[in-house]
Amino acid sequence: MKSKKMALISLLVALTAIGAALKIPAIIGSVALDAFPALLAAALLGSPAGAIVGGMGHLLSALLGGMPLGPLHFVVAVEMAFLAFVFSLFYRNRKRWKAGILFILGNTFAAPLPFLFLMGKAFYLSIVPSLFIGSVLNTIIALLIVPRLSPIVELVISKERASQ
Incomplete structure (x- = not known):
C-alpha cells in the first residue's frame, strides 16, 4: 500500500476516536x-x-467507550468492515443514495441481529432506534463531506503516483 494512502487511512482511524x-x-x-x-x-x-x-x-471506539460488550465488539467490527466495503462498491459506482440507504439499513437492522439471538428480543428492539439515528447522522455527515474532500484526496494520491 502506498505511504500517503496508509497515512490517510491512519488519520481516518484516528478520526473515529474523535467521533467516538x-x-x-x-x-x-x-x-x-x-x-x-x-x-x-x-x-x-x-x-x-x-x-x-x-x-x-469500531474497535478503537469500543476501547475508548470501555468495551461494555467485550468480545462481541469483534463481531461488530467485522460487520462494520463489511458495511463500509459494500458502501464503497455502491458509492464508487455512482449509486450514492443506494450506498447510504444500504448502510443505514444494514447498520440499523442487520448488524445487531447476532444480539437478537445472544441477548434477546428486548435488547434488539431497544438498540434499533438508537442505531437508526446514529446511522442516519453518520451517513449524512459522510455524504456531505465526501464531495468536498474528493478533489483534495485525488490530488494527494495523484501526486504520489507521479513521484514514483
Missing part, C-alpha cells in the same frame, strides 16, 4: 459519530480502506 467522543444519548448506552470516517475512507480510498477503517475504527 461525540456521543448521542440512547436507550442503551450511547451512539457515537464513529462510522462516518469509515464511509469517508470507503468513498475516497476504496473498499479495502473503508473496511480497514470500519473495523479498526
Whole structure:
C-alpha cells in the first residue's frame, strides 16, 4: 500500500476516536459519530480502506467507550468492515443514495441481529432506534463531506503516483 494512502487511512482511524467522543444519548448506552470516517475512507480510498477503517475504527471506539460488550465488539467490527466495503462498491459506482440507504439499513437492522439471538428480543428492539439515528447522522455527515474532500484526496494520491 502506498505511504500517503496508509497515512490517510491512519488519520481516518484516528478520526473515529474523535467521533467516538461525540456521543448521542440512547436507550442503551450511547451512539457515537464513529462510522462516518469509515464511509469517508470507503468513498475516497476504496473498499479495502473503508473496511480497514470500519473495523479498526469500531474497535478503537469500543476501547475508548470501555468495551461494555467485550468480545462481541469483534463481531461488530467485522460487520462494520463489511458495511463500509459494500458502501464503497455502491458509492464508487455512482449509486450514492443506494450506498447510504444500504448502510443505514444494514447498520440499523442487520448488524445487531447476532444480539437478537445472544441477548434477546428486548435488547434488539431497544438498540434499533438508537442505531437508526446514529446511522442516519453518520451517513449524512459522510455524504456531505465526501464531495468536498474528493478533489483534495485525488490530488494527494495523484501526486504520489507521479513521484514514483
